[in-house]
Amino acid sequence: MTSExxxxxxxARPFALEVALDCVAGELLAIVGPxxxxxxxxxxxxxxxxxxxSGEISLNGMTWFSxxxxxxxxQRSIGYVPQHYGLFPxxxxxxxxxxxxxxxxxxxxxxxxxxWLEKVQLASLARRKPSELSxxxxxxxxxxxxxAAQPSILLLDEPFSALDSITxxxxxxxxxxxxxxxxxxxxxxxHNLAEASLLADRLAVMDNGRILQHGxxxxxxxxxRNRRVxxxxxxxxxxxxxxxxxxxxQAVIALGEQTLSLPRALPLGSVQRWCxxxxxxxxxxxxxxxxxxRGTVHNLIRLGDxxxxxxxxxxxxxxxxxxxxxxxxxxIQQPVGIRLQSRHIHILED
Amino acid sequence: xxxxxxxxxxxxxxxxILVLVPLALLVARWLAYRQCxxxxxxEALLAVPLVLPPTVVGYxxxxxxxxxxxxxxxxxxxxGHLLVFHFSGLLVASIIVNIPFAVQxxxxxxxxxxxxxxxxxxxxxxxPLRSLLTVELPLxxxxxVTAIVLTFAHTLGEFGVVLMVGGSLPGETKTIAISIYDxxxxxxFAAAGNMSLMLLVFSIIVxxxxxxxxxxxxxxxxxxxx
Numbered sequence: 001m002t003s004e005x006x007x008x009x010x011x012a013r014p015f016a017l018e019v020a021l022d023c024v025a026g027e028l029l030a031i032v033g034p035x036x037x038x039x040x041x042x043x044x045x046x047x048x049x050x051x052x053x054s055g056e057i058s059l060n061g062m063t064w065f066s067x068x069x070x071x072x073x074x075q076r077s078i079g080y081v082p083q084h085y086g087l088f089p090x091x092x093x094x095x096x097x098x099x100x101x102x103x104x105x106x107x108x109x110x111x112x113x114x115x116w117l118e119k120v121q122l123a124s125l126a127r128r129k130p131s132e133l134s135x136x137x138x139x140x141x142x143x144x145x146x147x148a149a150q151p152s153i154l155l156l157d158e159p160f161s162a163l164d165s166i167t168x169x170x171x172x173x174x175x176x177x178x179x180x181x182x183x184x185x186x187x188x189x190x191h192n193l194a195e196a197s198l199l200a201d202r203l204a205v206m207d208n209g210r211i212l213q214h215g216x217x218x219x220x221x222x223x224x225r226n227r228r229v230x231x232x233x234x235x236x237x238x239x240x241x242x243x244x245x246x247x248x249x250q251a252v253i254a255l256g257e258q259t260l261s262l263p264r265a266l267p268l269g270s271v272q273r274w275c276x277x278x279x280x281x282x283x284x285x286x287x288x289x290x291x292x293x294r295g296t297v298h299n300l301i302r303l304g305d306x307x308x309x310x311x312x313x314x315x316x317x318x319x320x321x322x323x324x325x326x327x328x329x330x331x332i333q334q335p336v337g338i339r340l341q342s343r344h345i346h347i348l349e350d
Numbered sequence: 351x352x353x354x355x356x357x358x359x360x361x362x363x364x365x366x367i368l369v370l371v372p373l374a375l376l377v378a379r380w381l382a383y384r385q386c387x388x389x390x391x392x393e394a395l396l397a398v399p400l401v402l403p404p405t406v407v408g409y410x411x412x413x414x415x416x417x418x419x420x421x422x423x424x425x426x427x428x429x430g431h432l433l434v435f436h437f438s439g440l441l442v443a444s445i446i447v448n449i450p451f452a453v454q455x456x457x458x459x460x461x462x463x464x465x466x467x468x469x470x471x472x473x474x475x476x477x478p479l480r481s482l483l484t485v486e487l488p489l490x491x492x493x494x495v496t497a498i499v500l501t502f503a504h505t506l507g508e509f510g511v512v513l514m515v516g517g518s519l520p521g522e523t524k525t526i527a528i529s530i531y532d533x534x535x536x537x538x539f540a541a542a543g544n545m546s547l548m549l550l551v552f553s554i555i556v557x558x559x560x561x562x563x564x565x566x567x568x569x570x571x572x573x574x575x576x
Contacts, residue, residue: 044469047469047472047473048472049469049472049473072472073469073472073473073475074472074475074476074477077475078473079473080469080470080473082466082469082470083466084464084466085466085470086464086466086467086469086470087467087470088467088470088471088485088489089467089489090488090489099471099474099476099484099485100474100475102474102475102476102480102484103475142470145470145474146473149474149475
């Protein structure tokens, strides 16, 4: 039987939190959300460091928390990496890892801790104190310590947020390498979407103490459930329009003075909010017969070797943002055409 | 040189530390980690001996523990003697006036340990006792050393409370500070000077020792170096 982690908890105070999620062995679930959305609190509740008012947390059928009873972190067997690593400053790297193995005989502690430091590429620095290690090295010690006692779940709280991007990538690799060997549920809390998409098998987007959506990173990015998720996922083009007609699985939506037809039925006369991925949009430097939409260049920002172009559309405040190679000349107020693959239009809830 | 008085002072200092510091550890740890409604009140009560004149503390102890009080009468029945004008009374008084000197530095010591470090200890499968012994006490150590030194030094120098509660019985309640006062009253400035000088040298040695102890620990890595 594969182990499965399940959680369904709620509390009203000190802030509202109502979350249900699960994670199977070998899977990395990323909980992403803006700071203050309750994701770190959620992780502490999983670890047993604090408790919700009611609900249930279980692993593999064993109840960790049920509203009335709660197991201590010690009884749960947790691998936990806090945001600033929580290393014991008075102990060497080796002793930090050994601290997680304190139930074993001394020699075995040393052997096992040494093996784990090797796995995170720190064997040569085993005798150093945390203050003598770089941020990335401290992070590796914390990871080794969290995993050394073969925990039943791994919890990572913003573990890469304090590191520079090169160190961070090294650690992504280490984590990705360890992941298939561990065979336990892994939960990563982060506000960094790129990091979550890179490492996670599944995402849960959290805001104001609630999970707004979960799914694979690709699913959530392509089909955000509502505006909040779309914004958080960095979707640039979120537009609104009234449904002008809808018949036999085809709807026509107004976009200012222009219209778009898309292959799905929608309630006639309703106002819909929709988005679409960058890849479904292409800029044409002049308006042509096959342009789906026509507009004028409203703003140009150069980012590397690309223009970030904002196109104003006649009759609406909504604008479209697109990229265009910076090698081609473009000017503000220039009339442009847009090719839009309307089958990629995704209608948002609410 | 009043060796008996010096011995009594040292004995009082050591006994105060032995009784007070373990209690202070419990209270300070609780105060450092918990947030509760009554916490500011408790902290204020524990700090009261810091601002009250020692004679006031001594007065209340004398009245509260004396033969006229119910506590004094109960103690009389139970132990056969009163706490006042007795070494045990001196110890009780010394513990009470030293509460802030012991609790506050230890509390600061525990407060300096980041929550994450304590969380990590719990998630490493440590019991609360194991976490206390292997993680928290070593990290709070500078605060504990400070508490021990302050308590000891303060006990050696305590005068008002001791005089009120203990009187000046040689070998029982006559500490070095009181002996110095006695000698001055008797115009024996040579003896008073000797004892004062000795106390001065002794204090400097203890403070230097304590400083180097806590600094040596500091070099072993405190969280703030991270």
